[in-house]
Amino acid sequence: MSGGADTADSFGGFVACAHRAGRLVVQPRMGMSRPRDMRAGLLATKRANATTAGTITVDSYTRMGDHSAARAAVAARASLNGYPIVTYDRGVTRAVLDGVAEAGFPVQVRHGSPCPEAIFAALIDAGLHATEGGPVSYCLPYSRAPLADSVRNWTRACQLLARLRDKGLEPHLESFGGCMMGQLCPPGLLIALSVLECMFFRQHGIRSVSLSYAQQTSADQDAEAVLALRRLAAEWLPDVDSHVVIYAYMGVYPRTPDGALSLLAEAARLAVRTGASRLIVKTVSEAHRIPSVADNVLALETAAAVAAAERRAPAPGPVPDTGIYAEARALMHAVLDLGEDIGRGLRQAFQRGYLDIPYCLHPDNARKARSYVDEAGRLQWASTGAMPLHGVVQPAGGAELTASGLLAALSYVERKYDGASIKAGAVRQLPAADGGTDAAGELKGAM
Amino acid sequence: MFLQLVLEELGHQVANLGPCVPDSLLISECLRLRPTLVVVSTVNGHGFFDGMRLISRLRARDELAATAVVIGGKLGIAGPGGEWSRRQLLAAGFDAVYEDGAASMVAFRSYVGRLTASVNG
Numbered sequence: 161m162s163g164g165a166d167t168a169d170s171f172g173g174f175v176a177c178a179h180r181a182g183r184l185v186v187q188p189r190m191g192m193s194r195p196r197d198m199r200a201g202l203l204a205t206k207r208a209n210a211t212t213a214g215t216i217t218v219d220s221y222t223r224m225g226d227h228s229a230a231r232a233a234v235a236a237r238a239s240l241n242g243y244p245i246v247t248y249d250r251g252v253t254r255a256v257l258d259g260v261a262e263a264g265f266p267v268q269v270r271h272g273s274p275c276p277e278a279i280f281a282a283l284i285d286a287g288l289h290a291t292e293g294g295p296v297s298y299c300l301p302y303s304r305a306p307l308a309d310s311v312r313n314w315t316r317a318c319q320l321l322a323r324l325r326d327k328g329l330e331p332h333l334e335s336f337g338g339c340m341m342g343q344l345c346p347p348g349l350l351i352a353l354s355v356l357e358c359m360f361f362r363q364h365g366i367r368s369v370s371l372s373y374a375q376q377t378s379a380d381q382d383a384e385a386v387l388a389l390r391r392l393a394a395e396w397l398p399d400v401d402s403h404v405v406i407y408a409y410m411g412v413y414p415r416t417p418d419g420a421l422s423l424l425a426e427a428a429r430l431a432v433r434t435g436a437s438r439l440i441v442k443t444v445s446e447a448h449r450i451p452s453v454a455d456n457v458l459a460l461e462t463a464a465a466v467a468a469a470e471r472r473a474p475a476p477g478p479v480p481d482t483g484i485y486a487e488a489r490a491l492m493h494a495v496l497d498l499g500e501d502i503g504r505g506l507r508q509a510f511q512r513g514y515l516d517i518p519y520c521l522h523p524d525n526a527r528k529a530r531s532y533v534d535e536a537g538r539l540q541w542a543s544t545g546a547m548p549l550h551g552v553v554q555p556a557g558g559a560e561l562t563a564s565g566l567l568a569a570l571s572y573v574e575r576k577y578d579g580a581s582i583k584a585g586a587v588r589q590l591p592a593a594d595g596g597t598d599a600a601g602e603l604k605g606a607m
Numbered sequence: 608m609f610l611q612l613v614l615e616e617l618g619h620q621v622a623n624l625g626p627c628v629p630d631s632l633l634i635s636e637c638l639r640l641r642p643t644l645v646v647v648s649t650v651n652g653h654g655f656f657d658g659m660r661l662i663s664r665l666r667a668r669d670e671l672a673a674t675a676v677v678i679g680g681k682l683g684i685a686g687p688g689g690e691w692s693r694r695q696l697l698a699a700g701f702d703a704v705y706e707d708g709a710a711s712m713v714a715f716r717s718y719v720g721r722l723t724a725s726v727n728g
Contacts, residue, residue, distance in 0.1 A: 220651045220652075221653070224627060233656070239684055241651055241653055241684050302626060303626065304625060304627055304628070521625040562612060562616065563609060563613040563616050566609055567609060570609065
């Protein structure tokens, strides 16, 4: 998207090169507890027929800073939900990466931690320099840590990572801000947070960043949001290397293989149409379990093929402006007007309810904002709480939230894609795909 | 959030402790609030191990030895773990175990209905 760090062995440089060559970088989520399995997963990602970046996803004990639980699980040879990068000594992780991570295959560490310093230290020790998260996006949705602690921890972690620049490396940090809660957060707030977190990273010495945006409920609304995100990045981050990363839908995922793959294809088309550079994929087994390596390779290759086809398709028409850019800008100004220090601005903005994430139960979130999916399938505000959006957004107000109403909104995308898949199956008179028969209207046990 | 609304609509008061609740906080809140039912919802794939650890600590408190405690969601990293893990969790002290899926929600509502009837009766 913009210049700056362009050395081939930096994560940002690799993505920029691929973007210039007209290739979308595709990347899985992947983390195994055993080093041998982790290495095999990275190699399979590298060998997939696509332009790929590798991922080491950290387990959730390490993510929460509970390193003794991670050590005990490794000692007991229990299967964790990710790679315990702090528990293994650096020789082990270097051996996992040896001959795998290189200029043409950068590896990013993904974690979800509000206290990421030990993880950053471990990844730097292992010779890596790309990771992701943010003081807000890795605190409010997934932890109980006070936002003030997370801001302090993330400040130190950014400074630690930024020191790699003294050694001639260009460390890369991605904001997870465009993925808050996975679903039901309206796009204006998502993109504002993505830009603000990247500005926070820059304030603490990082010069290569990516801005995330998670696919939501409407393709048109998503396209408008990503274009607005790129415009805001050009305005507010003109002096750093940056690119946009799209996440395939992160909410309740379709249960049918056809439904899951067509939702992923829609995300790949969104990325190409809006000039995004990288895509984090989801797999056919998303709704059922942690995906296998084969599931991930299928998803990477599917997304890459759809992206290549989309590049050959006629350019889409202009995207109408329904006000997402103005909404995001108003939210950003509310934070930036609180002072020079962006971390303090973010903290105060949440304290005062200027930023308010719908359906987020964290004690530092104001919990006054509510959202819904309208008849056209677009995410809208039902209530904006104390956010400074008067004259920018007209919240719908209205009906009290019910379990069935929330469930309908949470499962809107799943029903749309599974429904289409089942209907197509019936028209073709093929037997229903695995899981297809019980997909419609299924209740989800969690959220 | 969804489970909170379901329970509220069934006529119950809910204290939602939010995500990633440490064992010690859950136990202290249980001692303070003395709930009729504790619902543990987990999706990260560590539910079996975390559930086993939590229930042994919780049942070790005399005051909570008889409190109804259920667990549900995605309990293992490989998808539904089946009968073995369910039996282990029940043997360790959970009153019910609900693996992710449609039938589980129906079973959960029906369990809450029975529990309420026995409390009120």
